[in-house]
Amino acid sequence: MIGHQPAIIQSILDFDYLAGREPSIIVLIATNRRAEKYFFGEKEMLIPCYPSIDQLPLADRKKVNWMLNLQSGRRAYETTGAFFAAFPKALGGHIFAENVPERQATDLIKRFGDKYFLIGPAGVGLLVPGSLKLGAIGGITPTQLAAAHAGTPGNIAIGSTSGGMTNELIHAVSEAGKRISFAACVGGDRFPVVSLTKLFTMAEEDKQTKTFVYFGELGGVDEYEIVELIKSKKFTKPLVAYIAGVIDEAFTDHVQFGHAKALVQTQNESARAKRDALRAVGVTAPETFPAFLKALKKLPAPPKKDPEMNSESLMHREKSLLSTRKINPDPSVSFTENILTALLGRKPKSRITTTFTGKVFSLLIDHGGHVSGAVNTMITARAGKDLVSSLAAGLLTIGPRFGGAVNAAAAAWLRAVEEGVPPREFVETETKAGRLVSGIGHKKYRGGLPDPRLRELRTFADQLKKHPHLDFAEGVEKVTTGKNGSLILNVDGAIAALLLDILAEAEGLKHKELVTLIESEFFNAFFVIPRTVGFIAHFLEQKQNDEGLFRLPDNLLFERED
Amino acid sequence: MPRQKITEYRAKKLLIGDGYKGIAVSSTTKGLPKSGRFVVKVDQGVKRRFKQGLVALDQKPGAIPKMLKGWQTRGFSQFLIEPYLVHKPSEERYLSLERVREGIRALFAGNGGIEIESHPKSIKKFVIKKPADVAVVAKQTKLPVPFLEHLIDVFDQNFFAFLEINPLVVRGNTVHLLDAAVMVDSAGAFFVRDGWSETDTASRVHHEAEERVQALAKTTPASLKLTVLNPNGSLFFLLSGGGGSIVIADQAALRGCGKEIGNYGEYSGGPTREETHLYAREVIQLLINSKAKKKTLIIAGGVANFTDVKATFAGIIDALREEAERLRKMKVKVFIRRGGPNEVEGLAEMKEFLKRAGLFGSVHGSEAVITAAVDDAIDYLKL
Numbered sequence: 001m002i003g004h005q006p007a008i009i010q011s012i013l014d015f016d017y018l019a020g021r022e023p024s025i026i027v028l029i030a031t032n033r034r035a036e037k038y039f040f041g042e043k044e045m046l047i048p049c050y051p052s053i054d055q056l057p058l059a060d061r062k063k064v065n066w067m068l069n070l071q072s073g074r075r076a077y078e079t080t081g082a083f084f085a086a087f088p089k090a091l092g093g094h095i096f097a098e099n100v101p102e103r104q105a106t107d108l109i110k111r112f113g114d115k116y117f118l119i120g121p122a123g124v125g126l127l128v129p130g131s132l133k134l135g136a137i138g139g140i141t142p143t144q145l146a147a148a149h150a151g152t153p154g155n156i157a158i159g160s161t162s163g164g165m166t167n168e169l170i171h172a173v174s175e176a177g178k179r180i181s182f183a184a185c186v187g188g189d190r191f192p193v194v195s196l197t198k199l200f201t202m203a204e205e206d207k208q209t210k211t212f213v214y215f216g217e218l219g220g221v222d223e224y225e226i227v228e229l230i231k232s233k234k235f236t237k238p239l240v241a242y243i244a245g246v247i248d249e250a251f252t253d254h255v256q257f258g259h260a261k262a263l264v265q266t267q268n269e270s271a272r273a274k275r276d277a278l279r280a281v282g283v284t285a286p287e288t289f290p291a292f293l294k295a296l297k298k299l300p301a302p303p304k305k306d307p308e309m310n311s312e313s314l315m316h317r318e319k320s321l322l323s324t325r326k327i328n329p330d331p332s333v334s335f336t337e338n339i340l341t342a343l344l345g346r347k348p349k350s351r352i353t354t355t356f357t358g359k360v361f362s363l364l365i366d367h368g369g370h371v372s373g374a375v376n377t378m379i380t381a382r383a384g385k386d387l388v389s390s391l392a393a394g395l396l397t398i399g400p401r402f403g404g405a406v407n408a409a410a411a412a413w414l415r416a417v418e419e420g421v422p423p424r425e426f427v428e429t430e431t432k433a434g435r436l437v438s439g440i441g442h443k444k445y446r447g448g449l450p451d452p453r454l455r456e457l458r459t460f461a462d463q464l465k466k467h468p469h470l471d472f473a474e475g476v477e478k479v480t481t482g483k484n485g486s487l488i489l490n491v492d493g494a495i496a497a498l499l500l501d502i503l504a505e506a507e508g509l510k511h512k513e514l515v516t517l518i519e520s521e522f523f524n525a526f527f528v529i530p531r532t533v534g535f536i537a538h539f540l541e542q543k544q545n546d547e548g549l550f551r552l553p554d555n556l557l558f559e560r561e562d
Numbered sequence: 563m564p565r566q567k568i569t570e571y572r573a574k575k576l577l578i579g580d581g582y583k584g585i586a587v588s589s590t591t592k593g594l595p596k597s598g599r600f601v602v603k604v605d606q607g608v609k610r611r612f613k614q615g616l617v618a619l620d621q622k623p624g625a626i627p628k629m630l631k632g633w634q635t636r637g638f639s640q641f642l643i644e645p646y647l648v649h650k651p652s653e654e655r656y657l658s659l660e661r662v663r664e665g666i667r668a669l670f671a672g673n674g675g676i677e678i679e680s681h682p683k684s685i686k687k688f689v690i691k692k693p694a695d696v697a698v699v700a701k702q703t704k705l706p707v708p709f710l711e712h713l714i715d716v717f718d719q720n721f722f723a724f725l726e727i728n729p730l731v732v733r734g735n736t737v738h739l740l741d742a743a744v745m746v747d748s749a750g751a752f753f754v755r756d757g758w759s760e761t762d763t764a765s766r767v768h769h770e771a772e773e774r775v776q777a778l779a780k781t782t783p784a785s786l787k788l789t790v791l792n793p794n795g796s797l798f799f800l801l802s803g804g805g806g807s808i809v810i811a812d813q814a815a816l817r818g819c820g821k822e823i824g825n826y827g828e829y830s831g832g833p834t835r836e837e838t839h840l841y842a843r844e845v846i847q848l849l850i851n852s853k854a855k856k857k858t859l860i861i862a863g864g865v866a867n868f869t870d871v872k873a874t875f876a877g878i879i880d881a882l883r884e885e886a887e888r889l890r891k892m893k894v895k896v897f898i899r900r901g902g903p904n905e906v907e908g909l910a911e912m913k914e915f916l917k918r919a920g921l922f923g924s925v926h927g928s929e930a931v932i933t934a935a936v937d938d939a940i941d942y943l944k945l
Contacts, residue, residue, distance in 0.1 A: 007868055007903075008868065011868075072783065073749055074752050074753075098749075098785065098831070099748075099749040100749060101721050101747050101749040101750040101753060102661050102721070102723055102747045102749070102750075103661065103718060103721055103747065103750065106661060106662075106663060106664075106665070109663060124867050136867040136868045137867060138867070139865070139866075139867055139868075139902070139903065140867065140868045140903055141903045141904070144865075144902070144903065147928075160805065161805065162803065162804050162805020162806070163803070163804070163805070163830075163867055164802065164803025164804065164805050164806045164830060164863065164864040164865075164866060164867065165803065165805035165806055165809070165864055166867075167864060167865050167866065167867045167902075168805075168806060168864035168865050168901075168932055171864075171865045171901065171928055175929075188804050188805070189564075190564070190565075191663055195663075215805060217804075217805060217808055218808070242809075244805060244808040244809045244812050245808050245812065246812050246815050246816065247808060247811040247812045247814070247815040247820060247823070247826075249815065249820070250815050250820025250821060250823065251791060251820075255789055255791070255826060256564070256789070257804065257807070257808050257826065258785070258787055258803070258804030258805070258807055258808070258828045258830070259804040259805070260564030260565075260749075261564070262804065262808065263564075263565070271812075287816065288812075288813065288816050288933075289809050289812070289813060289931070289932060289933050290931055290933060293931060
């Protein structure tokens with residue numbers, strides 16, 4: 001699915017559901033989001049989104065057979081080319097846009113016309129009842145799909161140049177008690193990729209199809225293709241056709257009607273001429289639309305009974321807050337492992353991950369009462385506030401300069417290692433841009449006075465085969481301490497680096513999955529969780545001491561006189 | 563709009579380049595040449611221009627203002643003045659290029675000129691599918707290869723759909739384009755750089771309502787189209803869908819009321835309530851201005867795939883409400899047939915409004931034939 005048109009996408013999922021199939025939409029090439037939420041039946045589902053075709057994961061690529069291109073006429077040509085380059089084995093697709101230039105349309109015909117079933121540009125696509133809805137065809141509400149009997153395969157093929165009339169014919173056939181084998185709208189543009197020849201040949205070859213119902217308009221000479229097919233016995237099934245546009249005869253000049261092609265340029269392009277040519281080869285081509293509808297009533301009856309289609313249940317759905325993560329604590333394993341399972345959405349694969357997490361949690365519970373978060377918790381407690389308020393005051397202090405740099409450091413290490421940037425160049429770039437390097441620098445410790453917590457953490461690196469992120473972080477430290485002794489790798493930076501190395505090696509996470517974790521701020525949780533305990537401890541102590549309201553001593557506040 | 567004529571001036575600028583000496587004028591006095599011999603023509607995409615007396619050959623500067631004034635009184639406003647090339651009628655050739663499914667179709671005749679249509683058998687036909695095909699055309703037409711290559715390059719780069727040069731005079735390697743007509747593919751406007759733009763389109767004099775709808779259509783991805791046919795007609799159409807709208811108009815023609823149709827147009831592709839309101843307002847004004855005694859408004863279309871009936875009908879009701887009083891006094895009746903998303907709600911609201919406003923003719927949903935509303939309107943007119 002290229003481009004995003006929610007109503008059409010939802011209608012395709014509703015069609016799949018009502019036909020008793022799995023969702024046919026695999027991915028969206030659209031939006032800046034990771035996924036878009038839709039209903040499948042009464043339940044909700046997420047359809048993954050990617051910004052471009054080349055970013056599709058391999059696993060999804062194998063499932064793709066069809067393209068539905070919902071982009072504008074300005075972009076559809078380019079993305080259609082990109083689709084077939086990426087999916088040479090696809091069956092085809094549909095371009096929804098009007099206003100694809102003629103030059104681009106004829107180029108699409110040249111490149112893809114023979115090999116694929118590419119319907120459009122323009123029109124509403126292809127409908128195979130019970131199997132495939134490729135486009136807006138057949139309607140967008142569940143009621144319309146049910147009324148069209150979109151789940152019942154029948155024996156009448158529908159072809160049309162007009163999107164609206166395709167649906168009108170689906171509706172008329174259905175109302176007459178008949179069912180369709182397939183419906184296709186080639187579109188009202190001058191150069192549709194799927195030609196009428198291709199459509200009629202397909203109907204001839206299709207064993208289910210007994211009869212063809214066709215709607216055409218004035219303009220263009222495509223209907224003569226049908227005449228030729230009938231003359232050469234390449235199309236032998238009964239055909240009922242209506243060619244609209246005798247109205248053009250009422251005016252002195254030829255009128256440009258709604259579709260691009262709907263303009264008579266030469267005499268044989270008139271509705272009357274085309275209708276007469278069809279009649280001459282035995283086609284039932286009534287003069288008026290009501291007479292055409294009457295002819296439909298004589299078409300063969302459907303071979304099958306309609307299956308149950310409960311569209312009512314799809315009518316009043318409300319979008320909810322989607323939550324698919326089930327957290328089932330396992331009392332037989334450690335608290336740390338249960339936490340990790342909840343955070344990762346699955347059990348950790350390796351013991352290293354759990355032990356490392358346990359170590360991080362223990363080390364980070366507290367780092368003394370001097371640090372910003374603890375101070376705020378204590379001051380709030382002494383102002384008489386409750387546990388949750390005081391804890392919140394401390395937690396709200398966590399940010400880029402205090403505790404919240406783990407995630408930012410992880411982002412920096414991951415990107416630099418992926419791109420193979422040397423530490424010196426990395427530091428230069430950050431310095432030139434006037435940015436501080438996350439995970440580097442400490443108020444208290446410095447070169448020669450190392451943070452004792454780091455030594456313990458670094459032992460985990462020895463349990464891994466390789467640790468590129470830690471190596472890189474230490475490389476950065478070498479450069480920065482060369483400039484200023486206090487610019488050491490701090491605990492945030494080290495945790496970020498080691499956690500990346502462990503998740504990559506011991507948990508087998510791919511680069512993309514690590515990016516997803518960083519974008520959801522996963523790494524900061526490793527500071528927030530243990531430090532919550534520390535803040536609570538400081539709160540409890542303050543309450544037990546009950547010193548009363550804190551006021552900053554005069555000598556600690558410097559008031560500047562203007 | 564799909565294929566559109568551009569002015570001969572712009573066409574030749576693109577084909578010939580800086581060497582083109584033609585002058586485009588819209589005034590009968592300013593910017594006219596001082597000396598030389600000239601061809602003067604109306605440049606508004608008019609067909610059979612020569613036969614209508616809208617081309618004057620071999621004119622001296624002094625004669626030009628009077629010539630232009632005469633054309634102005636006939637309603638024309640854009641003119642082209644070019645140096646006159648003295649040549650023999652036997653030198654005139656005919657060449658046209660048109661984009662077709664397989665490539666570019668070229669038609670050539672050794673005896674060009676205004677009578678080209680009377681000797682169709684002398685026309686040679688080629689389809690250029692690949693660059694190498696140009697040589698074949700050159701050999702059979704004796705047109706210089708570089709000229710043909712340049713022509714096709716300009717044709718492709720500028721998203722031309724049709725090009726006709728008649729006559730064309732070839733002298734050695736120099737080719738003179740005496741008259742040229744070009745239709746561009748308007749969908750190419752976005753991709754063309756430094757070529758033509760919408761201001762270069764040459765078309766018949768537009769009705770103000772058509773111009774307003776065109777301006778509105780440019781601001782939405784939905785499709786909004788309007789053509790005024792008979793300003794004093796008695797059937798006015800608010801139709802939806804490119805195909806359905808023709809079926810409905812056909813029915814009027816088939817029942818002998820073709821001349822009574824005031825306008826053709828269609829809205830589709832999911833316009834918003836506001837867009838539909840503005841579009842409907844134009845049709846309603848046309849209806850109000852018509853001098854016909856009995857007038858009807860037909861709001862009809864097929865069973866829509868995705869255009870929301872409730873939202874678009876709300877927009878139409880907004881427009882009808884503005885003029886309800888005048889419409890009622892004129893005894894205008896409104897006839898409806900429509901289906902699609904939220905059909906039941908949309909039709910119910912429309913029915914209630916029409917009854918209250920005293921404009922009710924009939925209201926049909928997807929259970930009725932697509933032509934039900936226009937049939938009812940014609941029955942009412944014939945009462």
